[in-house]
Amino acid sequence: MQTLTKRLDYLFRSTRGLTLVAIAVVSIITAIYGTLSGPMVEWGVRDITVNILGMKLLEAEREGRIIMLYHTIAMTILAIEIYFMTEILPMKSHEQVTINATMTSGYLMAVIFGLLFAYWGHNFTYHGLFLVGQSLVFFAGILFMAALWPWKKEYRLEKDSPYAHTKGGIDLERMAFFIMALAAIISASFGAVTGSFWGNGHETFLGEDLIRVPHKTYLQKAIIGHLHIMLTLVAVGITLIVGRWMKFKGILQKIAMPLMVIGVIGTTTGALSVVWLEWAHTIIYVGSTFIMLAALMYVIYTWDLLIKEGTAGIEKPTFLQKVGALLKDPLKFGPGWQMVFMNFTVSGVGIFMAVKLDEIFRVWPHREERITLTGHWHILAALIATIILMYYADLSGLKGKVRKWFGWLLIIMSDIAFASATIFSMKRLFVDEINQQGAVNTLMLLMDLGLGIILVTLAIFLLWRLYDLFQEKGYWFKEFAAEKRLNAEAELIEQKRKMEELNAILKETSE
């Protein structure tokens, strides 16, 4: 019994354990639901999954199912980011515990009951519990904001701090996390308000199906704004997290953080004002430029850091030695690289589409424009996932060859898959419609190969973690012990601070 309790303690009361559970949840969802589309349908795997699991899939409900699926994955990813953030950002121990507990119960309820509702018949008790789960996630967000509150005295920085801060000492990185969370809460409300009209004047739709509809309803526009900004905010979240991981500081960080704060405010305002503003896109372009500039600062800082650290013992490093140093650790090089790569497969595509919309994309059939749109946001979501995995692999203590193989497979295979998907979505620019079979064969194979190898790598990683859980004193034990020690040390510091504060009050009142 104690054996089980210890494992459960690790899995549900430590950052690494909670993250491991959440990654396992996303992986299981991906493994099961990935069999319902694409080549798995061609190979007949879909029918096997549906029969074995007894799923009830009605054709008219497909879009609704997909929306529920997106939400369950999104809740889990939000949970992972929250776990990371509550660990790396200074906050009180009880705040971390409360936020994580609320988040965990929320996302698990949303996942379990959301998927039951969507794929196993419309029992509205499940739908209600799915909403309870999402509400808990929302509430965790509120608690997180309260814990972050950047104006608190104890979180102010010294004047000579190398981290971005205001004249009054307000930590601008903390402010960026706070604003990101606030934007997510507001955006979630937009989704919730529209969702509350579901079956009551509002019908399920996929955003990409409406791109050519000239007159969309307010509710439709609200959903379109909501889905775009939520994904952007998740991307902002992981950018800030890896910045913290790499100890992003100095002049570049001091430039980046105000940019990030302004960018998040601008992009969120733009995305949500799509509902009533004709020129909302202009606000989005300005806001996202600020965010991308902040990310660029991060990339310059970390790559410079990796080169300096990797060539520390060399007096005058050559170009190749610098490149070698940069590429030495794929897990630390990867997040920055994926952000750069994102410019070719996500932002670049988006900008190209916006500039050439009437000239090229609106001349193509809707289906083709739709593929490009869905392609580029799926790629953004997947790039975020790879960065999360890199960070988690580092937290898991991957070392040596395993670290290199894991990191490089993640980078190379994802980039092959996403580059192929981007070219696939734009194949009309290069190949006539009538001669596309060859291009389709090659690109589909590369996509499947890249994604397949990533999933196999992830599966091996998770199986190793599962095997480790059966060990008496495996990695899990060491991780848990290290985390408990860190928490205890942090708590001691907090208690000391509190004691000093109370003593000061006593002294003040006794005089």
Added chain:
Amino acid sequence: MKQTLFILTLIALTVAACVPAPSVGAITPPYVDTGIDPESWALIPAGEFPYGQHDHMTNVDYDYEMMVTDVTNEQYASFLNAALADGTVSKGEVDVEAGEQVWQEVGIYGYYPGDSFDGYKHEEEIKAGDKLFLPTQAEGVRLTETNGIFSSIPEYANHPVTMVTWFGANAYCEYYGWHLPTEIEWEKAARGTEMVNGYGFPFPWGGHIERNNANYYSSSDLFEKMFGKLGNTTPVGLYNGKTYDGYETLDSASPFGLYDMAGNVWQWMGDDYPDQHYRMLRGGSFYSYAVDLRVWKNNSAGPQYYSPQVGFRCAR
């Protein structure tokens, strides 16, 4: 060594996939007689039917007929010959406008009176003037011209005509006094009026799709061995329950007896919606995944668009 092997395997797989695949225009499939008459029409009586994905009961208060199959290459060739002879259409170079682009193409063209234009954001202006109906020199056209007379490539005679613009499809129907179906007319003809467990039919034949119900992406149809998974058009009415050279089909007619209302080729619709002027396409094609064959799914393109996966049928 292991790394080298891994990289070599990757390269080998990629190279294997890069072997040139046959284009839809490069090979000719054998002629297959389906026994379905492309000249036949089906009556769709007035009344309500579940419209769209959310099954809104919609009334069509008139009887109408719709072609049982898509218009075939042979039928379109006959139209061209008749219309060229009486001067309704012309042959030669014509300007094609799409978005901000204008280019010239050689083909069959004719006059179109244009659409009303409100200057709405992204609205494309369709001006009055000569419009391309069919680009005769484009790869993928299954019509040939000998001494000024058009005929179908024999093996493709009973395949749906493709590479026809909306203008060309509209002109065909109007020439005979018919019209392109509206989306409502088309969907009613495709799914019928029946509701099962509170839902209208998602496919013309019922609730589920099998590979031998229709010609769609990777459906392993009669010609996919020749053309690869993207496939090619199949003869109209192929999916009627018959077996062709060992390939067994399911009878996939709609409740009103129409064939190919899902898969084979997208079909041009007659509606012109204000503030956009895209023309809708329905039914999915040999290039579509099964989900796009659901009766309410639509696609759209400018009326100047032509494609090896787009055809049409008429209503009256």
